[in-house]
Amino acid sequence: MNELFRFCKNLKEEHHSKKPFDKDKPVSFWSEKDLLNGTVVDAFVMILRTRGCTWALQSGCSMCGYFNDSALSSVSSDELMKQYTAAMEKYTGQPIVKIFTSGSFFDECEIPVSVRTKILLDLAEKTQKIVVESRPEYITDETLSDVTKLIRQKTLEVGIGLETSNDFIREHAINKGFVFDDYKKAAMLLKKYHCKVKTYVLVKPPFLSEEEALNDGISTIQAVASYSDTISLNPVNVQRRTVVEHLWRRRQYRPPWLWSVVEILKSTKNLVGTVRIQCDVTGGGSIRGAHNCRTCDTGVLTAIRMFSLSQDIHVFDDLSCGCKEQWLDQRNLESLGFGSCVDFSGEMR
Ligand code: SF4
Numbered sequence: 001m002n003e004l005f006r007f008c009k010n011l012k013e014e015h016h017s018k019k020p021f022d023k024d025k026p027v028s029f030w031s032e033k034d035l036l037n038g039t040v041v042d043a044f045v046m047i048l049r050t051r052g053c054t055w056a057l058q059s060g061c062s063m064c065g066y067f068n069d070s071a072l073s074s075v076s077s078d079e080l081m082k083q084y085t086a087a088m089e090k091y092t093g094q095p096i097v098k099i100f101t102s103g104s105f106f107d108e109c110e111i112p113v114s115v116r117t118k119i120l121l122d123l124a125e126k127t128q129k130i131v132v133e134s135r136p137e138y139i140t141d142e143t144l145s146d147v148t149k150l151i152r153q154k155t156l157e158v159g160i161g162l163e164t165s166n167d168f169i170r171e172h173a174i175n176k177g178f179v180f181d182d183y184k185k186a187a188m189l190l191k192k193y194h195c196k197v198k199t200y201v202l203v204k205p206p207f208l209s210e211e212e213a214l215n216d217g218i219s220t221i222q223a224v225a226s227y228s229d230t231i232s233l234n235p236v237n238v239q240r241r242t243v244v245e246h247l248w249r250r251r252q253y254r255p256p257w258l259w260s261v262v263e264i265l266k267s268t269k270n271l272v273g274t275v276r277i278q279c280d281v282t283g284g285g286s287i288r289g290a291h292n293c294r295t296c297d298t299g300v301l302t303a304i305r306m307f308s309l310s311q312d313i314h315v316f317d318d319l320s321c322g323c324k325e326q327w328l329d330q331r332n333l334e335s336l337g338f339g340s341c342v343d344f345s346g347e348m349r
């Protein structure tokens with residue numbers, strides 16, 4: 001057990017005394033825009049409250065605070081179906097449905113096979129594309145053979161949180177608990193069953209400088225392009241009770257600059273062919289999320305949203321702000337010091 005594994009584990013143990021959730025209600029649900037076969041459509045998103053990600057219950061990833069929303073105790077099949085039904089009462093026929101669990105949809109400890117079967121049979125009747133997420137270890141021949149029979153001709157997209165193609169960073173900065181080869185095997189298995197692969201790439205894991213994070217994002221996108229239909233770039237936001245929050249409170253971590261996100265998108269779009277790159281900046285523009293300065297955050301975030309739907313890097317052409325110099329300075333100077341540069345733009349919020 002290494003130090004990071006132990007630290008991630010301890011952060012959760014301190015949290016076990018929190019008050020219980022209503023297990024009949026999902027965490028949340030909403031409608032958002034997404035692309036389906038090149039057209040912008042509405043997508044219905046729900047987050048089910050399961051007992052929690054099995055990896056998070058053992059230790060967990062250094063940036064992930066999803067366990068804050070998990071029941072952390074058993075959730076029955078009946079309760080899970082009540083959550084699903086409650087969310088689907090607000091469903092209005094969107095052609096994409098995304099079901100997230102803050103863990104792995106294919107982990108039978110989170111979603112029993114009977115519940116998975118009922119949900120997929122129901123969605124196969126109602127929507128065109130179903131999106132779920134899973135760690136690679138639950139993406140097996142047996143599971144994919146089962147689920148692809150249930151959804152028949154409908155599209156199934158599976159998101160895998162690879163985060164980085166660099167095994168050293170994934171082990172020592174993220175504590176992800178699997179290696180790049182595990183991801184590759186899972187992605188190839190998904191292709192065998194004609195499922196779509198969405199790869200999540202993290203922007204700025206803890207312990208990396210801005211420049212290292214930028215380069216890691218670019219090299220990861222290049223490394224996963226041939227395995228992915230969609231690459232989802234996820235800039236870190238500082239979530240409660242995580243290693244990232246621990247460092248951030250001590251001014252040893254700054255969330256990524258939006259300029260870095262733009263740079264990664266611009267540098268990689270022309271290298272990945274028809275693979276779609278999208279970016280959802282959770283908490284963007286806030287002190288805990290990816291941000292530049294107050295003056296330009298909104299404009300840059302709008303451009304990133306437009307890029308995700310259009311795939312056109314020219315949306316970034318007219319962006320400029322005085323803070324770009326600070327970002328360039330940080331990239332040049334950070335490697336000369338020890339630890340992260342002070343977040344001057346954060347200080348002013
Ligand atoms: S990032 Fe995914 S695998 Fe890691 S702890 Fe969170 S839910 Fe589990």
Ligand SMILES: [Zn+2]
Pocket residue numbers: 292293294295296297321322323324
């Ligand atoms: Zn600015």
